[in-house]
Amino acid sequence: MKKIAKAFDKVFSYLTAACFILVGICVLVQIITRYTPGLSAPWTDEMTRLLFMYTIMTGAPIAIKYREYAAIDILLNNLHGRVRHAITVFEHLVISVVGVIGTWQAYIFFTKGLKTLTTSLRINMGFFYIVPIGIFALTTIYSLALVVEEVMDMVKGE
Numbered sequence: 115m116k117k118i119a120k121a122f123d124k125v126f127s128y129l130t131a132a133c134f135i136l137v138g139i140c141v142l143v144q145i146i147t148r149y150t151p152g153l154s155a156p157w158t159d160e161m162t163r164l165l166f167m168y169t170i171m172t173g174a175p176i177a178i179k180y181r182e183y184a185a186i187d188i189l190l191n192n193l194h195g196r197v198r199h200a201i202t203v204f205e206h207l208v209i210s211v212v213g214v215i216g217t218w219q220a221y222i223f224f225t226k227g228l229k230t231l232t233t234s235l236r237i238n239m240g241f242f243y244i245v246p247i248g249i250f251a252l253t254t255i256y257s258l259a260l261v262v263e264e265v266m267d268m269v270k271g272e
Contacts, residue, residue, distance in 0.1 A: 122252070123179070126172050133169040137162055156234045164232075164242055171245060175252040178209065178260070199268040206257040206264070213254030220246035 144158035177183040190198055224247060227239035 123176060126176050126252075130169055130173040130176070133165050133172060137165045137169060140165060160232055160234050168245060171249040175249060175256050178253050179256040181260075196268055199264050203261050203264045203268075206261045209257040210254050210261070213250050213257060216250035217247055217254065220250050 140158045140162040143155055144162065147153040147155040147158070174183075190201060193201065220243070224240055224243040227243035230239045231237065232239060232242075
């Protein structure tokens with residue numbers, strides 16, 4: 115199971131980095147074509163937006179798993195023991211609920227996206243909207259794994 119988790123981590127890390135690099139390339143092309151007479155690349159705006167969205171979505175599950183997300187932890191830093199574990203469990207349960215709702219909404223969005231095309235690229239939007247289903251599901255799984263880990267730590271008395 116840990117090998118599968120490491121494989122997912124590696125895949126999502128590489129996907130996040132690749133999407134971020136592609137965002138930079140699209141923006142660079144957009145800047146160059148904007149100031150070059152006779153050249154036009156209307157697809158760069160749409161592609162930049164989609165790649166930026168994917169950068170965030172592929173990075174979110176990894177951030178949840180390794181607790182590398184932005185958080186105001188002034189309260190948690192002053193708490194210790196079971197209270198701190200309980201608040202952390204509650205936090206990740208809320209993230210899990212949002213993940214389950216997000217998975218369902220992403221599925222609805224995907225089914226509606228199958229009927230439309232992108233404006234400039236003329237690609238079926240279902241192709242782009244299938245990814246959030248997996249991202250929300252993976253975020254939910256990682257959050258529930260952290261809930262189990264926190265409960266185990268609470269039982270051990272750490």
